[in-house]
Amino acid sequence: MLKEKLKKYTIILASGSPRRQQFFRDLDIDFEIRLKEIEEIFPPNLIEEDITDYLAVLKSDAFEGDLVENDILITSDTIVWHKNKALGKPKDYDDAFQMLQSLSNATHKVITSVCFKTKHKTEVLSETTKVTFHLLSDDEIHYYLKEYSPFDKAGSYGIQEWIGYIGVAKIEGSYPNVMGMPMDKVYHYLNQL
16 A cells, blocks of 8 residues: 555665564565664753654764655664663663663653655654553563563563563553554655655
8 A cells, every 4th residue: 555655765764673674564665774873872961752853863864965866764763761861772781680670660651753854854753652560570680681682672671572571561652662663653654745
């Protein structure tokens, strides 16, 4: 359905995330993957979606001058916002353990921003989902970290993994957003082109 509508465009997903790539395959559209290394540093005064908006645009700016007519570049960034602080990907095992301990028996926000860039304009949308965890034991956290190694994930967890099955008490908002991309919003954006 969407594939037909987008056939005159080249959709470029600038993400190395296997989950985001799978989302786009599941949308049943043709797309290519292009990656550029960027340092994900944001000004310290930014909070919540201002951070993810900034980083999604920063990632797209790396492609400035590379895009031609009918290219649509899609970049995104996800953070976990907890206790007035952004939790990105953990630095190491201990950092991941501390993050999961702090998320245990508490509610946090998962915020994703998606940037759509063409040769002529840049637009950003964002989504916030609230996730509440049950109380997690130290043994459960250690088991999860050893078995699933979620060191490439914001907040040190993947909701689609074991920890999501046993640990998540409640979710308010978009489930795919917690996995890294608010696909309903992406679909509706692309569908109205």
